[in-house]
Amino acid sequence: MNTELSEAWSLFDSGDPQGAMRALRAAADGLPSAELAPLAGRLAAAAGYDDLVEAAAALAGRPDGAAQLYDFGYACIERGVSQLAVPALRQALTVSLSRPPRRRLFGRGRPSPRQVLLELAVALEDGQRHAEAVTLLQEHDRLTADWPDRYLLVHNALMDGRLDLARQVFGSLGAPDEDWDEPADRIRRTLARATDATPADRQDLRGWHYTLTGGLLTTLSPYGFQAGMTGRWAYLRDSFESCRHGLDRLRAVLAATGRTPASVALLPDRGSHALGLAAARLLGLPAAPYRPGTPGALVVAYDLNNCDPELVAELFERAPDEILYEHATCWTDSPAVSADISTLLAQVAIAPWESGMAFTEDGEPKDDPADERSPEQLADAILADAAEPDEGDGETPADPEQALTAFAARVNGSWLTGSRDRIRSAGPVRSSSFG
Template sequence: MPDDVSSILQQVAAVVSACDFQQGFSLLHPVLRFPSELDDSQLAQGLEALADISTGLGGDKLARALKPASEDPGDARKLYDAGFECIEEGLSGIAATLLARANVSHPNQPGILAELSSALEGEMLYAEAADFIESASPSVLDDPLCCYLLAFDSLMCGRIERFLEMTQRLRPNGDENIEFMKARLERVAGRIDALQPITRLDSRDLRGWHFALQGALLTHVASAGFEEGMTGRYAWLQDSYTLCRQGLQHLQEALAAIEFRPTRVVALGDRSSRILATAAAKLLNLPLHDWAEHPQGDELVVAYDLAQGPDDQVAALRAVQPGRLVFAHASVWTSVLPFVADITTLLYQSNVAPWDGGLRSGEGGGVEKTPPDESPEAELADKLLGTSFEPDNAVPFAQVTDLIRAGWGLSSFANGAQRERYFPGGPVPSSRFL
């Protein structure tokens, strides 16, 4: 490993000297990303190169934080400052390397542990984040933020008993932020208590954990790759009319199970949402309406993907409004989201809608990109509804109705509060592209 690292660092130096900063970063990032085995000399060299790359790409603030750490990689304060700035720039893996080293030289410091946890959470390494706090002095848990982080990280890696213990122990001491976060943990604890008699809540129970964490339903657990590391999510997905049709069928069944009878369907303003909402309205035999800021009676808001909807419309859905249920067909699982829909069909890392073009085998045996289908939205909605499908779930849809019976009264929609913030990953791991 050291010889390999030295060779890579030499390559980085060469391409940076040639002002190829993107290539330099591509080579350097895996070397600095947690867990890193660099010695002090290699770390200093790597941080110096990263500072030069940052300057070359216009990241002067990050470069200013990295330079002192490169000159003295044993200084905990300099490592902390560099790690903090790396988090700000979205380089959580590199930040975790620096903050873990700072924690070694200055253990039991709540500030270092908190930032280290944040960096590891950005890498979906919740168990590692919990372990760092667990290995610190017990007095660290007297700090409300560290106590909260241990509760949260224990939850996100499926250590339910430790999560419940730390949630009960947590004392906000008048800190409104901690009070807000504890309230969320207590809502999750209530849902876990309701669900444990009827579902496993283990490392393969994607639907159960989705409801426990989000207070929301997930209808499709992907069978493709389930046993090969995906456990119900998708990495790269070229969506299909078949999946969309199955999603609407499951939506119809879920609406019946929760006894929600909308009087109209409302479409978000993007094209994909309008196509899907048109199909949903026809399937449910309901009138279709354009977006309005406030609900008009009991209504179903339909989005293809909340990440694609108009920002102002999506922001208005964060708070639950009586009578307004939100459905989204697709939701990304690898990013922090302000919230998820009350009912979601599937989770993906990268996705292309059926009408947005995709990849197919070319005549010469290669792969070619197909153009988007610019047909009228109503025509595409009819095509969707006319698509036949066979239910394709790694876990039968009956689990959804079990979750509804056990816990729908504790859902975000039923509670009438804000929809829960979504944190990527969680107790059910899935493979992903880095």
């Protein structure tokens, strides 16, 4: 048995299904799918995923069946383990291309090559393997139609930073039917933003963040740029100083773009409420609880992933002149809507009022207790702290406010247009993460 697969079985047998799945994901590309199917089936059974249990059993019984490989890959995508789907669907594509489609006497027939190709492209996209998805779809262009096939090519080209290819292919597509009007409009807006932002390279985090999400990123992490963070944070123990610095940069962006909110909309969670009160006082604006559809509101969130999901869903469509500001945006599990302005991108950000791990001046870890003060008192603390930017490690490119305001002014024409689409991919700017 393969060493990695053996390790995955050992973890499962020891009562660590999460560890077993991590090991199985890591091993998937180097194994025939039929070999990992039994363990995938056991893990699926423990999770109550009957469709994946059935597909895994069928694949174990017929390892080279195109339908069995396809069904297993499809079930893996549906259950959020696209890493396991990729090798199965690659094999299914090879089989389906080598054998003519036929229909069984009982049950459905073998999937068509095009059907398998599209599912494989989706699986690669889910894993942010956008370059592979582009190569795959280009290699099998004769199998594809405009919608959704070549739309997938355009989308993955954008996520891989290949703007010229995305523009070329999108410009050649025929008019979409009604089902694909929204995705087509999303691509048009993305390409328009790219024209304004003109991302310099695959390290231009602010340019690519704006191009893909429509949001302005106001600060870049001053640590670990050369080590692969490229402006993002992995783990951040946030501070009141950082919150104040974010609000100062928000004020600078509003001035640079000529935007004048009428009020601050307060979200109900304690952190967002506190940050909203601080923003209202800093900007000299009235504050009131958030009401969907309020024109001219500056909606302030600390972390949208910690907000009421139903409330966040209301923010997908922008009210007239509404601006959504989020302090800490998660880049590995993006929120359901993309903020119009984000202070920072972090995999994990612990708010300054939450309990968490901190470090002494000697670098020793210590437990930092939660700050139980009211939102009004937390707002006082945010505004009381100096807004000096963190100097960082000295090896990261400078990020002066003038660079941000110049960028914001340059993209102002395409900013705050269309819906706040969720973008699940980190895009062409890669950063180190954990977990």
